[in-house]
Amino acid sequence: MPPPGGRFLRARTRATGLLKLLLLGAACTPCFAQEVSDEVLNKAFHTYRAGGPKADGLPAGGVINRSNVEAARPYLSSAMYEFIKKGEYEMQVGETFDFSMHPKYVEATKKNALNVKLDPNGTLKNYVAGRPFPQEPDLKDPTAGLKLAWNFQYGRVWGDLGCIEPFIWDYKSYETGKVERSIVFDKFCFKRYAFRTVDEPTPEFTPNPSNLYRGIYVRVSAPQDLANTELLIQKFKDDTKLSDAYLYLGFQRRVRRLATGQTTDAFLGSDLMIEDFEGYNGRISDMTWTYKGTKTLLLPFWDRAAVKSKGRQHKATGEDGSVWEYTGFGGKSQCHQDAPFQLRTTYVIEATPKDASHPVSKRVYYMDAQTAELPIVEIYDRKGELWKQFVIGWVHADRGADPINKGKGADIGDTFSMIDVQARHCTTGSFRGKVDPGLVHDGIFSVQNMRGGN
Template sequence: MKTRLQKSVFSGLMIGLTAGMLSANAYASDEVINASFHPYNDETPSHEGLSVGMNIDQSNVDQFKDVIDPAFLTFIENGWTSMTVGETTSFDLHPAYVGATHDSLGQVSLGEQVGEINGWKAGRPFPQAPDANDPRAGEKLAWNYKYGYNWGDSAAIAPFYWKYRDMDSGKLERTIKFNFHFLNYKGRVIQEPTPEITPNPSDLFRAIYVQVLDPADVRNTQLLIHRAADDLKRDNSWLYLGFQRRVRRLATGQVTDAFLGSDLMIEDFEGYNGRISDMDWTYKGTRYMLMPFYNHNDMNLDTETHQDDDGYQVIAFNGQGGCFPDITWQLRKVYEVESVPVDDSHPLSKRVHYMDAQTFTIPRTVSYDRKGSMWKTFTIGQAHPDYHLPKNKGTGVSIDDSFSMIDVQASHCTTGQFKGQVDPELSKPQMFNVQHMRATGS
């Protein structure tokens, strides 16, 4: 039998060991979180010969092939555009989102089949560094994107200008003025109510509402997308056509059609606007790449068109056909992820996404047709919220601020100029239903 002294010593040892283990686990957790959300704290990316302020064009692009994706490399080699290098800066996400990630660390897991996830409530589901030996690493990165902080809990792009251009002649064929609205029903960390909006009878995760403002022939065309919390359930989508004055449900295949005659399909929105279960995901590696991140207020802005009453100016475009945003590019940590449609009738054979490791936005995507040839290339410029509209400062949202979708086979592009606003008053829950579409259209 143990004596009282032996019991006391034994208890003390156990308490010490337990405390030590808890301390070690807490340290390990902090390391994971810091590495995921603050990748530039300990090391600034660099590449031989690359310096802030330099211009990469036809004359010197060969030495930077390793840090430029293949599609954009071709554009520079062709003399269609160039890159101005900006300073690598941290795009810190909101502390509440980081905190939610910390609180759920180790509690989230994948289900048996693609599209199933367990234990997620809010934050980044898989902040651990991807493992090349993990066959489902790409899927985990896809979930990090889906449950990312892109536009926060809700936001609006109001207004949003799309321009259709002939890339060879530079002719501006069409300009469409939209408002886009985004709302998360679950995983909310800042805007009340948190962590979710109730009641939520359809068990939605997210909704997107789009309204066309101009020109007259498509004015008041509206799009509504409901994404279920259960990824295995198909999205419900509706389209309101102003000239018909009626709402119709979109068939599944229509999300891969050209949206309003543009170079984008609905599935392209934000880099990828579909279900995790619609794709097979493969992690292809981690690398440093030049990515379209910048401070909006420091860029060359469009002073000739689209200036709002408050003085806000959108990003200017230049290059071949006016298809390239006039911005700076940062050398950043990137996860390369390939997505292959599970549906053989899909118009694409694959997409290659270049996910930003800090924000989990998708600023660069290259799409390939069914024959495996490069078809389209998507750039989404990311603006720091603290150097943008005053209302965006401190939100921790990496602001989608410019886009260029180039159809390399058709020599055509669609460009986007944004006024992104992280403002819950612009995207209220009552906007995201079919009744609102009818009321707005009448």
């Protein structure tokens, strides 16, 4: 016969054990986190497997011009509508297809995303790799815009190592179309040190004593007065830490560190700021991000085989010797992409600077839901008036980008157009983009390399 009180002691022991398990679970929530569901992953990464959205009067192969722009208005960003309405641009409509991500990036999202949390200061906790927040945004969630900004920050643009070589910028009058200056970058490279998903080592290079997230290296080869100018940007894993930026001026033969404010100056006399690179190249913590809703809009994503207009040619040097035809530009003064836009699910986000002295009052981002890229950006001046439209055209790694990209599952830029609607000026950019771990040696992402001029 059990001793008196035995049942009570056994019940208390079981209760104590259960309490310990609950406390352990609370202290180690990520240990028990489930994986992201296939339903969420399919909506996020395989958005158009069953076909893309349709709109009456906007068939693939059609053209939007001033005669039919009113019918197309619901599917256009506000600035783009104005360009077409004025007769300054005619937009081609292309077929919508999947811009699929690398399977390792999708798998990293599946395993890690449910562990990711927002810290009270707006940074991420428990982030390892993949898309931090693959779920669809909710207007009722006050942090939805911030979560989308983090999705952009840790997307698959240029993979774990990518270069644009060469990268040609043309400065043009929007009134006359005259090309005032052309800049050729023989290197424009991006390297991830942390949060890597495809190229080994993953998820991070070790040692990483400076706790870098990403490096950007830029070198000018022409014209002669800017030759050997170099830019190096080092972004840290800690988003609250200011990026380090260095500029090497060949004619001065010295490296100087850029002050924080210089990232919002015109870069090399163009219509772009350093902060504009890739849609946004600043700290996530420098902006207040507000999600404004989801729309179906025409975005600049295309298969290069469907691009009828070709721009200048470039013949690669060395054993390659291949000839690359850049995507052409059209519209007024050839300041707009002459390539088809796709109907795609789009998140509208407004970003306002926390610094009242910032030269812009806000940026409106039209984010592609599948890739989390920022293909169309509207930039407003301090008075709240439209200042610039920035458009980045994207090609799929398997659909007409450089052959080296096949199977890389990365987002490959093809062109850009920055139009200053107030100054009536534009800068266009033509890419030959490549993604591969062996493109460049790691030394180019160091200040010492800039001093050497190599």
